[in-house]
Amino acid sequence: MIGRRPDGGSLAVDEAGRERQLAFFRNPGVPGYLQELVESYIAKKTAKPWDDATVLDRMKNAILAQKSQYWKERQVSYRKAYPVLGYLAYHAPVYLVQFEHILWQIVGRGLAKPHMRILDLGTGPGVVPLAVIDLFGRIGTGTADIYAVERSEEHFEAYNALVPAAAAAMGDRVRVEKLIRADIGALAAKDLPGEIDLMVFSNVLGELRQMSIDQRADLVAALAERLAPDGTIVIVEPADLANATAMRQTVRAIADRGLTVFSPCSFIWGTACNPARCWTFEQKGDIRPTRLMERLAEGKDGYRFINVDIKYASALLRKDASVQHAYRVPPGAKFARLSHLRQHRDKKINVVAALMSANLGDNRTKVYKVCDGTPADQVYAVVPATLRGTNRDALEGPAYGDIVRLYGVLVRFNKDHNAYNLVVLPGTRVEPVGSPQGEGAGTGPTEIPGSRRPAGD
Incomplete structure (x- = not known):
């Protein structure tokens, strides 16, 4: 039913x-x-x-x-x-x-x-x-x-x-x-x-x-x-x-x-x-x-x-204030707001956001619009063509509007489109909100130590 x-x-x-x-x-x-x-x-x-x-x-x-x-x-x-x-x-x-x-x-x-x-x-x-x-x-x-x-x-x-x-x-x-x-x-x-x-x-x-x-x-x-x-x-x-x-x-x-x-x-x-x-x-x-x-x-x-x-x-x-997803980022949870991504360029971070599109790319490079209600710039989660393993399909399951946590994504700035890309890596963890780990998950550091990458990488 x-x-x-x-x-x-x-x-x-x-x-x-x-x-x-x-x-x-x-x-x-x-x-x-x-x-x-x-x-x-x-x-x-x-x-x-x-x-x-x-x-x-x-x-x-x-x-x-x-x-x-x-x-x-x-x-x-x-x-x-x-x-x-x-x-x-x-x-x-x-x-x-x-x-x-x-x-x-x-x-x-x-x-x-x-x-x-x-x-x-x-x-x-x-x-x-x-x-x-x-x-x-x-x-x-x-x-x-x-x-x-x-x-x-x-x-x-x-x-x-x-x-x-x-x-x-x-x-x-x-x-x-x-x-x-x-x-x-x-x-x-x-x-x-x-x-x-x-x-x-x-x-x-x-x-x-x-x-x-x-x-x-x-x-x-x-x-x-x-x-x-x-x-x-x-x-x-x-x-x-x-x-x-x-x-x-x-x-x-x-x-x-x-x-x-x-x-x-x-x-x-x-x-x-x-x-x-x-x-x-x-x-x-x-x-x-x-x-x-x-x-x-x-x-x-x-x-x-x-x-x-x-x-x-x-x-x-x-009119009754009900919402599809009542999730709010828990106090103390170490996620970066998407409006703060300029502070984390070329670093690996944790974010939580709603999936706001199907794949906008192709079968090689997959691109998904994401939003947490804060960004002034466009933000996309990107699964690069070179990525192999289970993370290639990690964003295929959630439905339009569903919320996901992304642990260890690499922040890149796309100057041509004035937008930020959150690049999914082999070590990235993708976790739909409501998973068995519960709302207390993700209380580690917002920025991953030692994550600085060369700008041209």
């Missing part, structure tokens, strides 16, 4: 349901019934077969226009039909599976209830509700009431065509409430339902380009009044540098307004972080292309219409 808190108030999933969902993640893709709903909607909207050549060409043009606007950091408009159809064809499949990963983490961490009141702000054509419907239907347990907010007329129409039909197809485990038409940038808490268990901002805060980081944080903090006392806020943005970094800055600002960052960040020294250069994201396995995506990809430059990789920056926030 997974997802049961001591009070028994969390959603529990039996082994059969768990295995079905894990099997889905091993070979992820948009289920056939959802593909059929999208294809039927395209046919109804255009009065032509969903794979009609003219329809496909117009969707291609809409996708190319959206991608161009995105990379120019301009807001994409969904006032006409084909931009929404293009979104359903190109973006929605990845975002659907992406949110199932996030929701599954929420279930696994005991944050989901047997019955959930879920509010999706800026829902578009309903990708988040569709992910909820699909996951709950697959695991065979849990129920939910879905509330959503959207301002676009075309998205509104697509939502009403897709989401209620999907809920009915999966046995009405999820009840779909009437869609709320509003601009989330102008929302007031009083306009929303209360006692929300899961409040979702998926790929929407970054679109509020007219608002500053502080204004976005003020908006989320105000709407959090409608959250249940033990409710969770999910914020998701694309993994590119601009959006992912702005998201971390927004989350930090929201925390300054009284909410608690549950994950992935851990403030193990009890200090506030500086997210100005915090570019960190998760990556999951590629999805299978949909039938629609494959048809769009036929012909010249077809790769431009295939979107299968899942990379995203996300955070969970809470």
Whole structure:
């Protein structure tokens, strides 16, 4: 069983349901019934077969226009039909599976209830509700009431065509409430339902380009009044540098307004972080292309219409001050803060930090972003290509956000990237927090005697 808190108030999933969902993640893709709903909607909207050549060409043009606007950091408009159809064809499949990963983490961490009141702000054509419907239907347990907010007329129409039909197809485990038409940038808490268990901002805060980081944080903090006392806020943005970094800055600002960052960040020294250069994201396995995506990809430059990789920056926030990892560095433990690494250049030291990326390098030189909540500069744990033995895979086991102790890593400064590398050596010891050694481990010297190494070594 997974997802049961001591009070028994969390959603529990039996082994059969768990295995079905894990099997889905091993070979992820948009289920056939959802593909059929999208294809039927395209046919109804255009009065032509969903794979009609003219329809496909117009969707291609809409996708190319959206991608161009995105990379120019301009807001994409969904006032006409084909931009929404293009979104359903190109973006929605990845975002659907992406949110199932996030929701599954929420279930696994005991944050989901047997019955959930879920509010999706800026829902578009309903990708988040569709992910909820699909996951709950697959695991065979849990129920939910879905509330959503959207301002676009075309998205509104697509939502009403897709989401209620999907809920009915999966046995009405999820009840779909009437869609709320509003601009989330102008929302007031009083306009929303209360006692929300899961409040979702998926790929929407970054679109509020007219608002500053502080204004976005003020908006989320105000709407959090409608959250249940033990409710969770999910914020998701694309993994590119601009959006992912702005998201971390927004989350930090929201925390300054009284909410608690549950994950992935851990403030193990009890200090506030500086997210100005915090570019960190998760990556999951590629999805299978949909039938629609494959048809769009036929012909010249077809790769431009295939979107299968899942990379995203996300955070969970809470009102009740609960956190995923409550670990704090024990008094007297001799670990160096990552903000003090300039004092330890070319020396071997002990550190404790959260793992904030998968391998960013390759199979030879492995690179992992790490953070302890203190650094102003980027810090990476590096497993060099020349290293042999068990330490080559020592950082493969911990999950994104997990905390590890690193004993005897060599500090190097990378001038090209203005970042510090913690080089894992044959004698380095990697110890996940929560290991049998307990919190009292690691009380030796911060700097290892005799560890000075030549700068060019």
